[in-house]
Amino acid sequence: MGVFKALAHPTRLAILSWLKDPESFPPQDQPAASVGVCLKHIQARADVSQSTASQFMAVLQRAGLVTCTRIGQWSYYRRNEEVIASLRASFDLAV
């Protein structure tokens, strides 16, 4: 269960929580609710450099917690609710 490692960083945990409400981010070309939130907006709210934001999302993605959809030059991230739901289910077993 390497998921906890991805959740261990407070900023990554916060990002995952922010993505529950994609509409709270600034407007963007694609609808945040369906396709996800643009990296730039995540970076801005997390107040980290572009490379750090990209790496944070890569870790969350490798853990399966988010998915990435690239449209044009933008990467949109959204929660993988299926994986998170199964994580919640297996939480009792592991913890």
Added chain:
Amino acid sequence: MGVFKALAHPTRLAILSWLKDPESFPPQDQPAASVGVCLKHIQARADVSQSTASQFMAVLQRAGLVTCTRIGQWSYYRRNEEVIASLRASFDLAV
């Protein structure tokens, strides 16, 4: 929420899971069900050195996930079910 950091290590996560069934450990002076499991038994099952086992339990203890009761020369560790239950409750908020 530094708890996830404590759960990030696979062995620590396993130990916490093992402590759900304290009776599965070898017999000891004190009843495992009520007071907890002796460090020696945890160390043996985790197959790590004494110092590593002690440090693992210190991390879990600092995170509030387990409590330690010292009786004589033995340290008995048991799950802090209250904290774990509230963790489970706040899991939905954070994740």
Added chain:
DNA sequence: TCGGTAAATTGCGATACTGCGATATAGTCG
């Protein structure tokens, strides 16, 4: 094709974690 933007990747110093042996502390029993 060129200049600009978005994002991923690379390389780096700093810091933290890992696991262990060695040592220190604390308790037990004669």
Added chain:
DNA sequence: CGACTATATCGCAGTATCGCAATTTACCGA
């Protein structure tokens, strides 16, 4: 007290993580 056991702490080397600037890759519009 002295030998022994159990546990905690210290110090260390190896490894991983952190966060960034710089670079590279990818896409767009003119």
